[in-house]
Amino acid sequence: MLTESQRDRIEIVLVAPRNPLNIGAVARAMANFGFTRLTVVAAYQPHWREARSAVGAPDLLQNARETSTLAEAVADRTLVIGTGTLTRRKPEQPVLLLPALPPIVAQELARGGRVALIFGPEKHGLTREDLSWCHTFVEIPTDTRQPSMNLGQAVAVCLYEIATRIAINESQAAGPPDPAATSGDLDILAGLIGEVMVAAGYSPQAMQSANRHAIRLMLRRLHLSSADQRRLLGLFRRILSSYRRYPNRNVAN
Amino acid sequence: MLTESQRDRIEIVLVAPRNPLNIGAVARAMANFGFTRLTVVAAYQPHWREARSAVGAPDLLQNARETSTLAEAVADRTLVIGTGTLTRRKPEQPVLLLPALPPIVAQELARGGRVALIFGPEKHGLTREDLSWCHTFVEIPTDTRQPSMNLGQAVAVCLYEIATRIAINESQAAGPPDPAATSGDLDILAGLIGEVMVAAGYSPQAMQSANRHAIRLMLRRLHLSSADQRRLLGLFRRILSSYRRYPNRNVAN
Numbered sequence: 001m002l003t004e005s006q007r008d009r010i011e012i013v014l015v016a017p018r019n020p021l022n023i024g025a026v027a028r029a030m031a032n033f034g035f036t037r038l039t040v041v042a043a044y045q046p047h048w049r050e051a052r053s054a055v056g057a058p059d060l061l062q063n064a065r066e067t068s069t070l071a072e073a074v075a076d077r078t079l080v081i082g083t084g085t086l087t088r089r090k091p092e093q094p095v096l097l098l099p100a101l102p103p104i105v106a107q108e109l110a111r112g113g114r115v116a117l118i119f120g121p122e123k124h125g126l127t128r129e130d131l132s133w134c135h136t137f138v139e140i141p142t143d144t145r146q147p148s149m150n151l152g153q154a155v156a157v158c159l160y161e162i163a164t165r166i167a168i169n170e171s172q173a174a175g176p177p178d179p180a181a182t183s184g185d186l187d188i189l190a191g192l193i194g195e196v197m198v199a200a201g202y203s204p205q206a207m208q209s210a211n212r213h214a215i216r217l218m219l220r221r222l223h224l225s226s227a228d229q230r231r232l233l234g235l236f237r238r239i240l241s242s243y244r245r246y247p248n249r250n251v252a253n
Numbered sequence: 254m255l256t257e258s259q260r261d262r263i264e265i266v267l268v269a270p271r272n273p274l275n276i277g278a279v280a281r282a283m284a285n286f287g288f289t290r291l292t293v294v295a296a297y298q299p300h301w302r303e304a305r306s307a308v309g310a311p312d313l314l315q316n317a318r319e320t321s322t323l324a325e326a327v328a329d330r331t332l333v334i335g336t337g338t339l340t341r342r343k344p345e346q347p348v349l350l351l352p353a354l355p356p357i358v359a360q361e362l363a364r365g366g367r368v369a370l371i372f373g374p375e376k377h378g379l380t381r382e383d384l385s386w387c388h389t390f391v392e393i394p395t396d397t398r399q400p401s402m403n404l405g406q407a408v409a410v411c412l413y414e415i416a417t418r419i420a421i422n423e424s425q426a427a428g429p430p431d432p433a434a435t436s437g438d439l440d441i442l443a444g445l446i447g448e449v450m451v452a453a454g455y456s457p458q459a460m461q462s463a464n465r466h467a468i469r470l471m472l473r474r475l476h477l478s479s480a481d482q483r484r485l486l487g488l489f490r491r492i493l494s495s496y497r498r499y500p501n502r503n504v505a506n
Contacts, residue, residue: 032395034395099417140285140413141417143286145287146281146285147285148285149285150278164351164394165352
């Protein structure tokens with residue numbers, strides 16, 4: 001079983017949940033399996049207030065964090081995992097079935113990392129944009145005739161799997177040689193690379209949003225360590241400042 | 254993964270569920286994991302009708318069976334599994350944690366058996382009386398500070414575990430040498446033994462209900478085969494008829 005300090009390094013993130021009963025059910029499943037950290041992104045305020053004020057709502061709902069963007073919610077995480085079914089999308093990142101997830105999470109915790117498990121809105125799940133912040137996509141193996149799970153039930157099943165099947169020797173987590181870069185660090189690097197692309201006239205204006213999306217995905221595929229991120233950041237800063245010193249190098253597009 | 258014919262031999266039984274939203278959530282989890290057989294015991298009719306007529310209710314709710322007693326619901330089953338937490342009770346039958354359940358169910362299906370998974374009412378779970386029809390009690394490993402799960406989430410977690418972790422070679426199921434006695438067969442035997450106890454003046458009137466309870470549990474502990482049950486039935490029928498022929502043997506209590 002997971003220790004308390006390991007559970008504290010696993011955050012549940014709900015993106016734009018709508019139904020207050022579902023939010024309550026998520027909180028209850030978290031309490032059942034001993035998880036305490038909840039973040040709600042772009043909460044619909046009337047329903048969010050209703051969920052928090054429900055009779056018997058667990059403390060973790062009172063203590064939940066609110067952010068307006070997913071990027072902000074996962075900025076301090078080193079492994080971001082999106083959840084859902086594959087019927088309506090083909091993710092651009094590696095796809096795992098849920099039973100294969102516990103060793104991945106265990107490894108990340110042993111490295112000293114911090115994990116986020118992301119659940120999308122009830123109606124349509126996570127968007128392609130949301131998923132571009134995810135290192136991995138996890139699918140609950142459901143029946144193809146009725147693949148889409150209720151939000152509270154999906155969270156219960158994922159947390160049951162993680163809480164029950166991870167056994168980590170806490171001592172393994174001591175002294176990680178090279179911790180992973182956080183999601184926020186990757187965003188800073190991606191932003192800088194984007195500036196370099198513009199400065200270098202790498203692509204027409206119309207392509208800039210698509211390029212930013214592609215860079216975000218690529219940086220997550222690479223599983224950069226924190227040291228890697230600093231190295232690349234130094235490199236791209238230097239490139240950018242060279243353009244600023246010699247603006248004539250700035251090739252027109 | 255389970256085949257369709259294996260899933261058809263696993264029945265979900267809800268004892269006196271109250272909340273129509275929970276009944277709907279149970280049906281949805283069943284559809285998500287490909288299970289179709291639902292029985293509701295002692296349904297509270299207004300809520301049961303509401304659950305069945307809900308928009309988007311899966312077909313399996315329309316086809317659900319209704320019984321007034323749990324004995325009737327599990328009469329044709331060869332392995333009856335009660336679910337819940339251990340905070341408020343100490344079951345009289347073997348207790349398993351959920352991750353240990355799949356091999357037990359797999360073995361029963363391979364023998365050609367039929368399984369029931371029983372969930373109690375939301376408020377208090379299965380009673381001691383309910384559990385006396387169960388061969389085994391299964392506990393979902395939850396946090397001791399918040400052990401009690403929502404009904405729909407508990408069903409989702411149990412069905413996820415069974416659907417995902419059972420792999421059975423269908424050919425194994427062919428030609429079971431000696432199938433298990435059904436729950437109904439065990440009840441017939443228990444009834445007969447009860448009559449013999451009365452005829453023999455085995456125990457004072459006041460103890461008869463406690464004895465019936467103890468016999469019910471014992472017969473389930475023995476995992477009688479269908480042939481065993483017929484053998485014991487023959488024996489106790491003979492004993493009972495001997496009392497009837499020579500009523501003076503009927504020792505007073």
